[in-house]
Amino acid sequence: MTKLFALALAAVSGAACAQMPAANTMPDGSRDMYVGLGVASKPRYEGGSERDTAFLPVLQVQWSNGVFVSGMRAGIHLSRAPQLEFGPLLELQPRRDAEGEGDSVGGADLVRLSMVAAPLAAPGGNRLAGMPGIHSRVQGGGFFNYYLTPDWRFTSSLLYGAGNARNGLKLELGVQRLAIDVGAHHRLAFDAGLTLANRRYNTAFFGVGESDSFNSANPVFDAGGGLKDVHLGARWNWAWSPSWMLTSSAQATRLLGSARMSPLVERPNNLTVSTAIAFRF
Amino acid sequence: MPSASHLTTCCSLALIALSACAPARAGDWVSYRDAYRAMVVFEKYGGQKNFLQSQLQVAPQERGTSLDGVQLTLAGKTNQVNLPLDSLGRTAFPLLKGAYDENVALMLSRKIGGFSLRPRVSIALQADGVYEDGELRAACEQALGFARYGDGSLRTRQCGGVRFVFAKRAAEIGVRVHRPDGSDASLAVSTGAAFPGDADDGFPTVLYRFTGSEKVQLVTAYPPLAIVPVFD
Numbered sequence: 001m002t003k004l005f006a007l008a009l010a011a012v013s014g015a016a017c018a019q020m021p022a023a024n025t026m027p028d029g030s031r032d033m034y035v036g037l038g039v040a041s042k043p044r045y046e047g048g049s050e051r052d053t054a055f056l057p058v059l060q061v062q063w064s065n066g067v068f069v070s071g072m073r074a075g076i077h078l079s080r081a082p083q084l085e086f087g088p089l090l091e092l093q094p095r096r097d098a099e100g101e102g103d104s105v106g107g108a109d110l111v112r113l114s115m116v117a118a119p120l121a122a123p124g125g126n127r128l129a130g131m132p133g134i135h136s137r138v139q140g141g142g143f144f145n146y147y148l149t150p151d152w153r154f155t156s157s158l159l160y161g162a163g164n165a166r167n168g169l170k171l172e173l174g175v176q177r178l179a180i181d182v183g184a185h186h187r188l189a190f191d192a193g194l195t196l197a198n199r200r201y202n203t204a205f206f207g208v209g210e211s212d213s214f215n216s217a218n219p220v221f222d223a224g225g226g227l228k229d230v231h232l233g234a235r236w237n238w239a240w241s242p243s244w245m246l247t248s249s250a251q252a253t254r255l256l257g258s259a260r261m262s263p264l265v266e267r268p269n270n271l272t273v274s275t276a277i278a279f280r281f
Numbered sequence: 282m283p284s285a286s287h288l289t290t291c292c293s294l295a296l297i298a299l300s301a302c303a304p305a306r307a308g309d310w311v312s313y314r315d316a317y318r319a320m321v322v323f324e325k326y327g328g329q330k331n332f333l334q335s336q337l338q339v340a341p342q343e344r345g346t347s348l349d350g351v352q353l354t355l356a357g358k359t360n361q362v363n364l365p366l367d368s369l370g371r372t373a374f375p376l377l378k379g380a381y382d383e384n385v386a387l388m389l390s391r392k393i394g395g396f397s398l399r400p401r402v403s404i405a406l407q408a409d410g411v412y413e414d415g416e417l418r419a420a421c422e423q424a425l426g427f428a429r430y431g432d433g434s435l436r437t438r439q440c441g442g443v444r445f446v447f448a449k450r451a452a453e454i455g456v457r458v459h460r461p462d463g464s465d466a467s468l469a470v471s472t473g474a475a476f477p478g479d480a481d482d483g484f485p486t487v488l489y490r491f492t493g494s495e496k497v498q499l500v501t502a503y504p505p506l507a508i509v510p511v512f513d
Contacts, residue, residue, distance in 0.1 A: 025318060025321045025322060025325055026317070026318065026321075026381065027317075027321075027376075027378035027381050027382070028378075029378075030378065030381055030382055032314065082322065082430060082431050083431070083432075083433045147432075147433065148433070148434060149432055149433075149434045150431055150432050181397045183395050184311075184395060184396055184397070239312065241310070241386065242310070242312040242313065242314065242384050242385065242386045243384055280314075280384060281384070
């Protein structure tokens with residue numbers, strides 16, 4: 001299904017995925033801003049086999065006081081040492097609902113009248129059909145990055161507040177090879193990382209409760225915490241002029257642990273690709 | 282899949298962007314904002330740096346690319362500056378907030394093929410061509426301190442010496458070591474790159490290692506292009 005705008009924003013930093021941009025220096029009172037629009041192809045949901053192609057707005061802004069907005073993230077660089085980056089971080093977790101075939105199955109909140117009643121959603125279709133929607137949430141936490149060399153950095157972020165109960169916690173750890181110059185105006189960046197999540201996070205996104213099971217036809221699944229996924233990413237930025245650029249990225253993710261075993265997961269390996277034109281102000 | 286109208290919108294965006302940047306051919310411009318960010322690090326560095334100088338280098342990727350007569354031109358609404366490059370591709374870089382905010386291009390006066398931009402820190406030249414060993418050691422330590430400021434992996438490196446880099450067509454190439462007892466000796470000349478990572482390794486260079494007395498003087502009869510700290 002194609003949407004006019006995806007509930008996601010892309011970042012154009014040298015980092016391969018939508019991480020926070022590197023701390024940098026600029027004149028007092030100045031900023032560096034990228035705004036653009038592109039197209040992204042991604043799984044309909046994490047673990048889903050069906051793909052969505054959607055328009056993707058691009059936004060990245062940094063101010064000289066350290067505040068930044070990068071895709072769905074915003075934070076503040078507090079470190080003054082070039083080898084360290086740390087500070088508070090906010091991230092918008094987008095909503096997940098049962099868009100698609102499942103939407104036609106009404107009454108997910110119907111009272112169950114009989115223990116032998118048939119499931120409200122037919123098995124084998126959209127596995128999110130009948131599952132409760134997960135509201136968008138602003139997660140709060142912090143980030144800490146350490147530069148092993150000017151080109152390599154270890155990255156980490158801890159965010160809390162995902163899921164309807166606002167108690168999902170995730171820890172992302174990664175390593176990034178920052179912008180490699182390939183010619184005067186082409187830059188490549190790569191990253192690899194893993195995500196750890198607490199039980200409540202995985203329960204919110206991968207668990208299936210008893211009532212959810214009845215409504216969705218998915219078997220009951222009690223998700224546990226631990227390693228959630230590993231991922232590899234690459235980004236290519238092609239600057240046409242100081243103001244205009246083409247930014248493209250690909251990220252492969254493999255769900256692991258309890259998330260991998262969830263009946264909601266149709267395929268553990270997911271690929272997200274995007275390309276966008278951005279203007280630098 | 283995206284609908285035809287969506288694809289049309291994307292193509293239109295691409296055409297608008299390409300037409301907007303048409304005057305800048307690939308390979309002949311540099312983002313002033315990117316250069317500013319690279320160069321301001323030295324400016325804001327709070328450590329000792331009185332023996333050092335920082336310059337922006339346009340480093341060709343092809344060996345043997347001539348930079349004779351090449352200059353960068355900053356042509357903004359509020360600033361018009363010509364920045365001639367030396368034989369090593371370096372130029373003093375003006376830190377101008379107006380040019381940063383305008384996001385202007387630095388235009389190369391002619392195409393030189395592929396290149397990359399690098400901030401380069403070297404030891405400031407003396408007008409009389411005489412360098413005290415002790416001052417060169419202090420300068421090298423300052424350069425190492427700045428390098429460690431931006432790169433923690435250099436923590437274990439030590440200052441080993443300095444490398445004098447001369448122009449390929451210099452009238453006289455050489456460095457004499459003048460000792461306190463009055464004796465003189467010339468250091469060996471070899472060809473090499475001015476800075477680590479430079480593609481052109483055909484510059485006459487003289488390596489001086491910090492091994493003996495700090496009271497030694499080094500004398501250059503002809504000004505070098507650069508004195509580069511050597512970290513071991």
